[in-house]
Amino acid sequence: MDIYRKVEREVRLGTLTLPANLLLYITTLAPHHDPKIWGEDVHLFKPERFLEGIAKATNNNIATFFPFGIGPGTCVGLNFVTTEVKIALSMILQCYAFPFPQPMSTHNFSFLPFAHNMEFK
Numbered sequence: 001m002d003i004y005r006k007v008e009r010e011v012r013l014g015t016l017t018l019p020a021n022l023l024l025y026i027t028t029l030a031p032h033h034d035p036k037i038w039g040e041d042v043h044l045f046k047p048e049r050f051l052e053g054i055a056k057a058t059n060n061n062i063a064t065f066f067p068f069g070i071g072p073g074t075c076v077g078l079n080f081v082t083t084e085v086k087i088a089l090s091m092i093l094q095c096y097a098f099p100f101p102q103p104m105s106t107h108n109f110s111f112l113p114f115a116h117n118m119e120f121k
């Protein structure tokens with residue numbers, strides 16, 4: 001999802017002067033793929049990078065993480081879609097078994113759907 005903003009009146013932003021009526025396109029792609037923020041493994045799918053919160057994951061650059069936009073125009077579907085994803089994930093996980101503890105000799109069938117019907121000895 002892209003973020004657009006219109007400059008209401010001329011404004012200075014650091015060394016930049018933005019004229020009135022300028023349309024700004026703010027991409028989430030660049031900051032969300034910046035190795036200076038996320039580290040050299042930025043292109044890896046590593047959800048565990050968020051285990052200790054966004055501040056830790058972004059090396060204390062929390063303002064650079066805005067998947068649902070920012071400010072008054074923030075995505076109105078944020079809470080809906082977050083809940084939806086949690087429900088979908090919990091439904092998917094119900095199809096798998098995660099036996100613990102598991103002896104080294106036991107074959108691991110936990111990747112199979114409906115593995116909870118299997119007995120682990």
Ligand code: HEM
Nearest residue numbers: 001002003004067068069070073074075076077078080081
């Ligand atoms: C993973 C899913 C989604 C992502 C990543 C996402 C992301 C975004 C982003 C980046 C914006 C722009 C915010 C801004 O301009 O600052 C936005 C706006 C919006 N989103 Fe989403 N969105 C998602 C799902 C949804 C859903 C499920 C709905 C509706 C049920 C929704 C409804 C809207 C609406 C109506 C806006 C415009 C808000 C406004 O301009 O006031 N989004 N979304």
